[in-house]
Amino acid sequence: MGSNRGANRREAAAGRPDAPARQILPRQAKRDLRTTPAWTTFLPSVSALWSFVFGNDRPVEIEIGPGRGDVLMTFAAARPEVNFFAIEHVRGAVEYVQARVAHAGFENVRVLAADARCVVTRIVPPASVAAYHVYFPDPWPKRRHRKRRLVDVALAAALRRTLVPGGAVHVATDLRDLFEDIRAALVAGGLQPSPTQAAPARPVTRFERKYAAAGTHAGSFVAG
Numbered sequence: 001m002g003s004n005r006g007a008n009r010r011e012a013a014a015g016r017p018d019a020p021a022r023q024i025l026p027r028q029a030k031r032d033l034r035t036t037p038a039w040t041t042f043l044p045s046v047s048a049l050w051s052f053v054f055g056n057d058r059p060v061e062i063e064i065g066p067g068r069g070d071v072l073m074t075f076a077a078a079r080p081e082v083n084f085f086a087i088e089h090v091r092g093a094v095e096y097v098q099a100r101v102a103h104a105g106f107e108n109v110r111v112l113a114a115d116a117r118c119v120v121t122r123i124v125p126p127a128s129v130a131a132y133h134v135y136f137p138d139p140w141p142k143r144r145h146r147k148r149r150l151v152d153v154a155l156a157a158a159l160r161r162t163l164v165p166g167g168a169v170h171v172a173t174d175l176r177d178l179f180e181d182i183r184a185a186l187v188a189g190g191l192q193p194s195p196t197q198a199a200p201a202r203p204v205t206r207f208e209r210k211y212a213a214a215g216t217h218a219g220s221f222v223a224g
């Protein structure tokens with residue numbers, strides 16, 4: 001009953017262009033709004049987003065769904081000349097990774113709690129990302145859950161739009177079918193498999209150790 005009233009109120013507010021965000025957004029999004037870093041407030045006026053976020057103009061690589069952050073930590077330590085931006089939608093995981101980053105004293109890492117699909121599609125500036133890393137995305141094996149998968153054509157198009165010329169999307173998964181679906185989505189979004197561009201060496205994560213005993217399917221994709 002209560003949640004219906006909330007939904008009705010949100011629906012009415014959504015029709016009004018002057019309605020404050022707090023009237024439109026559902027509860028989780030309101031929580032996100034409270035804890036989202038302040039730079040999002042200035043987005044409309046920020047043309048050079050990454051220099052604002054990192055305080056320098058180094059190349060930016062994005063990891064989507066870092067989980068416990070094993071790959072992120074390794075990359076950040078091995079390549080301090082690169083800025084790493086991780087987007088993870090599970091808040092507990094974000095806090096865990098942020099604590100690891102702080103403990104290691106890495107200044108080239110930022111971790112954002114958000115849906116990567118929303119951030120990449122709406123916030124990341126065009127031609128601004130040197131590489132995307134997508135390792136072991138959730139498989140959502142049931143057919144009726146497929147629409148929850150991370151990589152679809154819309155995301156693929158956004159990845160392509162936001163990559164710098166020569167930039168790449170690196171993908172790995174334990175499931176051949178999922179890899180083929182991701183490949184199809186990326187190709188439909190304007191990317192193509194690159195036989196020459198390889199992902200940087202990454203550690204085997206706990207997830208990979210547990211689920212990829214039968215092998216890992218990996219590939220890199222560049223703008224076609």
Ligand SMILES: C[S@@+](CC[C@H](N)C(=O)[O-])C[C@H]1O[C@@H](n2cnc3c(N)ncnc32)[C@H](O)[C@@H]1O
Pocket residue numbers: 064065066067068087088089090093114115116117134135136137138150205206207208
């Ligand atoms: C199966 S885990 C793999 C974690 C890590 N990449 C690894 O290899 O160990 C998938 C991760 O992607 C995150 N994730 C899934 N969909 C996401 C989305 N739309 N935006 C951000 N993170 C997402 C999940 O919360 C989870 O941490």
